[in-house]
Amino acid sequence: MLKPSRPQLGRYYLLLSLALALLFPTPSAAQTEMGLEELITLALEQNYQIKIFRNAERVADNANTIGNAGMLPTVVLNAEQRRAINNSRQQFFTGDSQQANNASRNSSSIGVEANWIIFDGLAMFARRERLEQLAVLSRADTRFLVEQTVADLAQAYYQLQRETELLKAFQQSLDVSQERVRFAEQTLAIGTGNELDLQLARVDRNTDSSLVVNQSILIGEVTLAINRLLNRDLTAEIIPTDSLRLSTNLRLPELLESAQSNNAGVKQQRLAEMLAQTEIDILNGTRYPEVSLFGRYDYGRQVNEIGFLASSRTFGPEYGIRVRFNLFAGNRDKIARENAVILAESEQLRTSDVQLQVAQAVRAAHLRWSRSLELARLEQASLEAARAALEIAQRQLELSAITSLDFRIIQLNALNAETRFLEARFTAKNQEIELLRLSGKVLEG
Incomplete structure (x- = not known):
């Protein structure tokens, strides 16, 4: 039988050491246990895009004066x-000269x-109203970005939590595979085992080690994304402390009603419609002296x-x-007013369209959330059964009542069940966050 060479063993232990270093950092490494609420607070204070939008909000507030109107x-x-x-x-007519x-x-x-x-035909009052609406629109733009940032941060946070739990599952599977290698070596040493079972156990152990390494890298990538949103050291480690809890009482009628009133996109469009009407009032002022x-x-x-x-x-x-009083200007004022009326009608249509789009998005997200929630329940039941089967298989393997291949199949079934459950739960949480964002309630959660 072929035995693994020393270079192969060296690469295996190198990968394993790297995985363990990522999973269990040394005490000197920067570790920060953080909850989602703390991350959101940091993002609202430090995120570059939010700062830029708040500066634009200040500019709009500064411009909102009666002097500018x-x-x-x-x-x-x-x-x-x-x-x-x-x-x-x-030379003068008198004959004198100078x-x-x-x-x-x-x-x-x-x-x-x-x-x-x-x-001026009340145009100054219309301009004043326009400046006020622009200030409100700027605040609505900021809120839209804040809600989107909070939603993105929440999804990234729960993804980090999912990947961390999945890493623990991979590590547990690696521990089982390592124990299987130890058991195969012992049985071979006393003459009751065979070389094939030992080599298969080593292959499976190396496969599980690769899963641990790749998962550790994925956790690093998610951490980078979160730190970028927080405007902090990209390499700073984040250890999630909040548990992932799924809401079960998101009622569609309440969400639809809230979306029509609080959805940031709907608010922005309504303000755009009001601005279009104000433009008509400003142009109507040219009809008067x-x-x-x-x-x-x-x-x-x-x-x-x-x-x-x-x-x-x-x-x-x-x-x-x-x-x-402008008596005639080549009908330019008349054309401008007519076009302003047409644009205002377009904004009214656009408002209706945005409201319909939001309603459709809420219904679709609620449908996906309901199905994801049910799927998460099913996957949880499957996970519990798979874990019980793995425990039975481990005892049978120790008694040589099951083959190494059959045990590996049961082990992979348990690992796949864990992966599916974490994925289903994370998907349901993502749909929940999206529902809250669409209904304008993401900042309330």
Whole structure:
């Protein structure tokens, strides 16, 4: 019979050592036991995308003022200083003449002017409402991102938990395979076993070792994704502490009602519809005259070396009312209003479409969740039966009442049952998180 070479054994123990190092890090390695709520708190504080959207929210809030809406007067200060040097020759009707070379003329002026539009067809109030809606829309955009980030983080967290539990299952299977190798070596040593059973046991042990190594790598990848969302050291280890619990009382009528009121996408679209209507109100203002009050105070002084006046000075106030009415602009205003009405109708249709899409998504997600929940129950029952069968098979193997091949089949059935159960439970949890996100309740969980 062929025996494994020393290089093969060396590679096996190297892989096993790596797997054990990943599974049981040394005390000096950074280990952090964290619950989902703690991770969400860190993400809301540190996530780069959330910070960017919150900055955009601050910009929208800063822009939401009556001054930006055109409700406040404008005040302008003008100041000017001029100096001119001219060659001049002047001939008068009286026969006299005047001539000068390099004659200078100095003038200076300063004035303050205020202008206040007091009526523009109520367009200023529509602009004010638009600024308020833009601020609300910015907050809705931030909430949409926050909800999506929380949902992504929750799914990644429970995936990390699933992969960690699956790693434990692989490790337990490896322990069983290692014990099987030990048992095969003992039986061979006392003459009751055979070389074939020993080699098959070693092959199965190496296969289980590979599963442990690959699973450890997968856990590292999921940890990287979580740390990126948290904006922390990508290599920092996360040990999940929350147990995965499945909700069983997600009622479809309540979810549908909540989605129409709280879904972030629906809220965003309704605000877009309101903005379109505000644009119509702003353009309607062009149908009316614009009335403004103005006032100014000027001071001016001039000194001439030639001309009728040697010097002059003027100062004083000026005020009045100004009316501006656009009589004809090539029908551009009319076309703009008509297009705004069409766009508003499109936004209304889009709102209805988004509401229908959300309702469809909630119904589909609820259907998938219900089926996943039932599947998780079935897989749990299968897992319990597979574990019981494995315990029986282990006792029978020790009594040589079962072949090594039959034992391996039972062992793999137990491992597959564990994998299917963890996958079914994780899928049901994912559907639960998606239902909460669609209904606008993900931040309440």
